[in-house]
Amino acid sequence: KQAEEALRESERFARSVVDALSAHIAILDETGQIIAVNKGWRLFASSNNAVLISVMEEANYLQVCETAVGAGAEEAAAFAAGIRAVIQGKQEAFSLEYACHSPSEKRWFVGRVTRFPGEGRIRIVVAHENITERKRAEQTIQASEERFRALIQNSSDIISVFDVDGVASFHSPAIESVMGYTPKLIIGRNVFGVIHPDDIASMRTSFESLISRQLDTISVEVRLLHTDQSWRTLEAVMTNQLDNPVINGIVVNSRDITERKKSENELTALYNASSYLFKSDSLLNLAHQIVKAVVTEFGQADCRLILINKDQGQLEELAHSQKHHIKVQKIQSLDRVGILQDSVRTGKAIYIPDISLSLYAGSASSGIHSQLVIPLRSMNGLMGLLDLRSTEVHAFDNINQRILSAFGERAGFAVEAIKLYEKINHHAGQLEVRVTERTAQLQRSKDRLEAILNHSSDAIIMTEPDGVIRQTNQTFSKQFNYPIEEEFGQLLSILVNGEQSKTVLDTLKNAVQEKTSQRLDMVVYRQDGTFFDADIAISPIIDTNGITTDVVCSIRDISLHKQFEESLRVALVKEKELNVMKTNFISMVSHDFRTPLAVIMASAETLEAYYDRLDAVKKARHYANIHTQINRMVALLDDVLTINRADAGAILFKPILIDLNQFCQDMAQEFQSMPYMKHRLLYSCSSPPVKVLIDEKLLQQALINLLTNAFKYSPEGSVVEFDLSFDQEHTIIRIKDSGIGIPESDLPRMFETFRRATNVGQIEGTGLGLAIVKRSVEAHGGTIAIESHIGTGTTFTISLPLLEVELSPA
Numbered sequence: 001k002q003a004e005e006a007l008r009e010s011e012r013f014a015r016s017v018v019d020a021l022s023a024h025i026a027i028l029d030e031t032g033q034i035i036a037v038n039k040g041w042r043l044f045a046s047s048n049n050a051v052l053i054s055v056m057e058e059a060n061y062l063q064v065c066e067t068a069v070g071a072g073a074e075e076a077a078a079f080a081a082g083i084r085a086v087i088q089g090k091q092e093a094f095s096l097e098y099a100c101h102s103p104s105e106k107r108w109f110v111g112r113v114t115r116f117p118g119e120g121r122i123r124i125v126v127a128h129e130n131i132t133e134r135k136r137a138e139q140t141i142q143a144s145e146e147r148f149r150a151l152i153q154n155s156s157d158i159i160s161v162f163d164v165d166g167v168a169s170f171h172s173p174a175i176e177s178v179m180g181y182t183p184k185l186i187i188g189r190n191v192f193g194v195i196h197p198d199d200i201a202s203m204r205t206s207f208e209s210l211i212s213r214q215l216d217t218i219s220v221e222v223r224l225l226h227t228d229q230s231w232r233t234l235e236a237v238m239t240n241q242l243d244n245p246v247i248n249g250i251v252v253n254s255r256d257i258t259e260r261k262k263s264e265n266e267l268t269a270l271y272n273a274s275s276y277l278f279k280s281d282s283l284l285n286l287a288h289q290i291v292k293a294v295v296t297e298f299g300q301a302d303c304r305l306i307l308i309n310k311d312q313g314q315l316e317e318l319a320h321s322q323k324h325h326i327k328v329q330k331i332q333s334l335d336r337v338g339i340l341q342d343s344v345r346t347g348k349a350i351y352i353p354d355i356s357l358s359l360y361a362g363s364a365s366s367g368i369h370s371q372l373v374i375p376l377r378s379m380n381g382l383m384g385l386l387d388l389r390s391t392e393v394h395a396f397d398n399i400n401q402r403i404l405s406a407f408g409e410r411a412g413f414a415v416e417a418i419k420l421y422e423k424i425n426h427h428a429g430q431l432e433v434r435v436t437e438r439t440a441q442l443q444r445s446k447d448r449l450e451a452i453l454n455h456s457s458d459a460i461i462m463t464e465p466d467g468v469i470r471q472t473n474q475t476f477s478k479q480f481n482y483p484i485e486e487e488f489g490q491l492l493s494i495l496v497n498g499e500q501s502k503t504v505l506d507t508l509k510n511a512v513q514e515k516t517s518q519r520l521d522m523v524v525y526r527q528d529g530t531f532f533d534a535d536i537a538i539s540p541i542i543d544t545n546g547i548t549t550d551v552v553c554s555i556r557d558i559s560l561h562k563q564f565e566e567s568l569r570v571a572l573v574k575e576k577e578l579n580v581m582k583t584n585f586i587s588m589v590s591h592d593f594r595t596p597l598a599v600i601m602a603s604a605e606t607l608e609a610y611y612d613r614l615d616a617v618k619k620a621r622h623y624a625n626i627h628t629q630i631n632r633m634v635a636l637l638d639d640v641l642t643i644n645r646a647d648a649g650a651i652l653f654k655p656i657l658i659d660l661n662q663f664c665q666d667m668a669q670e671f672q673s674m675p676y677m678k679h680r681l682l683y684s685c686s687s688p689p690v691k692v693l694i695d696e697k698l699l700q701q702a703l704i705n706l707l708t709n710a711f712k713y714s715p716e717g718s719v720v721e722f723d724l725s726f727d728q729e730h731t732i733i734r735i736k737d738s739g740i741g742i743p744e745s746d747l748p749r750m751f752e753t754f755r756r757a758t759n760v761g762q763i764e765g766t767g768l769g770l771a772i773v774k775r776s777v778e779a780h781g782g783t784i785a786i787e788s789h790i791g792t793g794t795t796f797t798i799s800l801p802l803l804e805v806e807l808s809p810a
Helices: 002-020 039-046 061-066 073-087 132-154 174-179 197-211 258-278 283-297 339-346 398-431 435-454 474-480 498-514 559-610 616-647 660-672 696-712 744-749 769-779
Strands: 024-028 034-037 093-101 106-115 124-130 158-162 168-171 217-225 231-241 249-256 302-309 314-322 331-333 350-352 370-378 381-390 459-463 469-472 518-525 531-542 548-557 656-659 680-685 690-694 719-726 730-736 783-789 793-801 804-806
Touching: 024 039, 024 061, 034 039, 061 073, 073 093, 073 106, 073 124, 106 132, 158 174, 174 231, 197 217, 197 231, 197 249, 231 258, 258 283, 258 398, 283 302, 283 314, 283 381, 283 398, 314 339, 339 350, 339 370, 339 381, 370 398, 381 398, 398 435, 459 474, 474 548, 498 518, 498 531, 498 548, 531 559, 559 616, 656 660, 660 680, 660 690, 660 696, 660 719, 696 719, 696 730, 696 769, 696 793, 744 783, 769 783, 769 793
Parallel strands: 680 719
Antiparallel strands: 024 034, 024 124, 093 106, 106 124, 158 168, 158 249, 217 231, 231 249, 302 314, 302 381, 314 331, 350 370, 370 381, 459 469, 459 548, 518 531, 531 548, 656 690, 690 804, 719 730, 730 793, 783 793
């Protein structure tokens, strides 16, 4: 009895354990009949009364699965096949994931089939487990992976994965837009094969630091070889992901900073070169520092600083720094022919990329192949030149010219400043003789400096180190409309708007702290609220103890410079438009000549080959074709010549006294009698007929173009109105059609040469017709106006000054 009780207790324990499981479990016999189910199975079946009886004890579950119909029938059949395979011993176990839809949500289950071990009767365990949460997690992970994949595919930065040797296993598509390589082309290649030789050692060190775990992330700058054989500088962040089983490599995020590096290098070179300007205490020493800076900081081979001696009428070399021994004249006359003299005369920089091909080839020094001359300016005008020469052709690119010009501007003011400084020192030496004379000379020097400031074209402001204005020159008062001294005590930032105030004060603070000049390019505001573009130079004044006592701010109005840049941009756009229109015109004219020539050729060949066989009517028809096409080409040539003469101001205007009503009526009848006329032309004259002074040829050409356009752009069978009227001062001609109309955006430019409306589609035309009309009308001193609406038609109204003679009644 104790053994039986223990057995029953064991069975109760086993059932409790099975009932406690979340899976829905059923035991089947060898026929597929359900012997027992657990609590989870029973509760799930109870929630669906329609299938409760068919899936509980004594029901044949195998048969239920095999005979299932409707939604899920395919999965049920597969599950039945799995149960049968396990019963027959063909499989040890079987599992199937399937979807189960409830009214409120989609759920997922996995069904598992296993067989009891042992030699006894066959017993099959069927377990169904809810895996909805696992499926949702998998879908979330998949969506996240797709999102990250999309980010990588569309990122402008290059994302790469390398192994420990630098061999690429992955590159994002950005590698092609940045470096020219397709990912397939470069995957599997060692990155060190495209790294600049000077950067290989540092990159190997970075790789080793990551691999050895000295650092987990490293930021580097490296130069890589582009497919166009140029070197591109990339900013890269390298991360060790070797322990990540998914990545198993070094991940590198990189972006192209080539242009930024070029700008940084330009600014660094300009800053370093400008520092030479503050190391001198004499004009000669400064001149040597300037040419040394050009050779040292900008890498140029030969540089001279030349001063203009207007009193002697000559150019005088003050300093010369060179790597190659190029013989040049140290003193030259201002009157001779040469590149230096031309730069002085024009006041502009001159660049000769290849002297042998220039006008200066005969006067150039031996060994010089390219030359750049930059004017040095001061507040008093042109005072010298920087003469750069090279033994190579095309030695100075646009970057060289731009940065050297900027340095030349600073050098010019430095030379002027040192010249003033030397003059002041000279005066100081003389003032030691007598106190009275010294005081007078100092006063004169002060007056001279004030005069220079007051007559400077730049607004000059003296501030405290914290930016409080202490003094301004007269130009400031004129430029900013401030009464004298009203701005004293206010911050320098009053000259800019709120957003830029912090920028100005921060720049001034940097100038004071770093004891170096700073420069800004921004919009400044006058007292009345108007504004202009300005170049702002901020320079600290440092005493003998190295303390900044004051700050000088120079403000230059560069509005004209900005406007000039904008006008150049607009001119370039217009030039491109003109080139496109001319190209289209040439194409259209070629077509318009080719078509009549083809007709002429066909008729001529027919006459030549079959002249004896053709009757008189057919011969006349061919001759008429030839005559018509010749007239067509002549008309096109007349249009081109009219435009050409009008643009050259040579259009011939020969008015005669005519009956304009009869003239227009004849033209209307001529159009109406054309055999191919497919429109109705209604002519009317709403005023008594008068004789007027008109150039018949010009007016006829204008009206033919307007009427032809009206027919061309109107549907067949539509009406074209042609009306003539007179008022006390004008002759008015109106031509109205009901055609496709002209878009409103095209109307302002419809009378320009080669201009056609954007909605003409495949309708042929040269773009000359309306231009000829306008020039013909203007030759009469008249005007023409357009009124047009898309889809309803266009009306052209010509108004000519009335020079008339009344007609007597017939």
